[in-house]
Ligand code: NAD
């Protein structure tokens with residue numbers, strides 16, 4: 001049994017699906033502040049398997065510990081948290097509360113239940129402004145916004161915990177840019193309001209929900225002047241969590257790994273790939289750089305490959321085709337069901 005906080009979200013729902021397919025039992029604990037129960041209904045439809053869903057907030061120590069104990073879990077995958085960089089600048093206390101206090105509650109609950117195996121969702125944001133590329137795990141850590149700070153604080157908390165008690169088995173996964181959707185088109189990313197991220201925005205332009213894409217900057221020091229990122233298919237990312245859980249359970253070693261493809265694509269590369277996948281023109285205009293954005297960011301993914309035997313398989317065309325299938329079938333996300 002694996003206990004999954006934030007399992008109804010974008011990455012969590014895809015991970016639940018792959019865990020169920022691999023024969024794991026799953027309990028999801030989620031307050032649905034940025035997701036809908038329908039995602040988990042669909043996960044069960046696709047897999048023809050059941051999972052347990054508990055509605056609750058990870059900062060509510062009493063409910064969390066009760067659910068964790070009842071689940072009989074042997075490991076936890078911790079996705080729950082807030083993730084919008086811009087919002088974190090406006091609402092830092094909400095971010096520290098949800099992400100840091102929430103994680104503290106989770107660790108205390110796990111300790112009290114004697115469950116000491118954890119996979120944590122970190123982010124490439126902990127590398128700050130890249131000093132060199134590709135980014136390996138030894139790159140100095142820094143942060144440029146409160147969201148990134150919460151990931152750094154949590155990573156440090158986890159390293160301190162492991163140093164204090166070697167029976168903890170902790171895997172820290174630093175994701176690059178998760179995109180795409182399950183190939184069924186039944187689950188995918190369902191952002192509330194205007195999407196911040198590139199792929200969901202492009203998908204909404206293609207489907208006619210938004211008039212045009214603003215490309216934030218075409219004067220970066222990159223091959224075509226637009227920002228370069230390491231986009232990774234969410235199903236590859238989900239499979240990375242399976243590899244991480246298996247590694248922790250079988251070998252009990254702690255690790256920190258990048259989950260990325262190692263390939264950087266520009267905004268224009270993504271726009272063209274999406275046009276190809278959807279057969280729709282993506283109307284766009286150039287706008288000034290977005291505050292806080294870096295020119296380029298992509299992973300050195302070799303450590304994950306060597307340690308976990310995991311490597312991303314799905315290319316940019318597949319990411320765009322799958323995102324388009326999800327968008328086309330669900331123009332209003334889960335709320336249109
Ligand atoms: P998401 O918002 O889709 O999923 C997060 C889930 O956690 C949601 O279902 C939400 O309802 C739940 N949640 C939030 N606060 C909660 C709380 N206090 N108690 C219980 N449930 C709570 O986000 P995602 O894209 O699936 O991201 C999952 C994790 O991966 C997050 O920790 C995020 O910071 C991290 N991450 C995401 C990205 C990305 O670009 N998507 C990149 C790097 C890291």
Ligand code: UFG
Nearest residue numbers: 123124125196197198201214215216227228229267290293
């Ligand atoms: N972009 C546009 N127009 C848009 C949206 C994005 O041109 O409407 C550009 C950005 O300027 C950037 C690229 O597309 O060059 C990707 O932007 P995203 O917002 O999709 O992703 P980011 O790399 O900016 O942010 C992601 C996660 C953050 C995380 C960060 C660093 O969303 O949570 O990676 O790891 F902090």
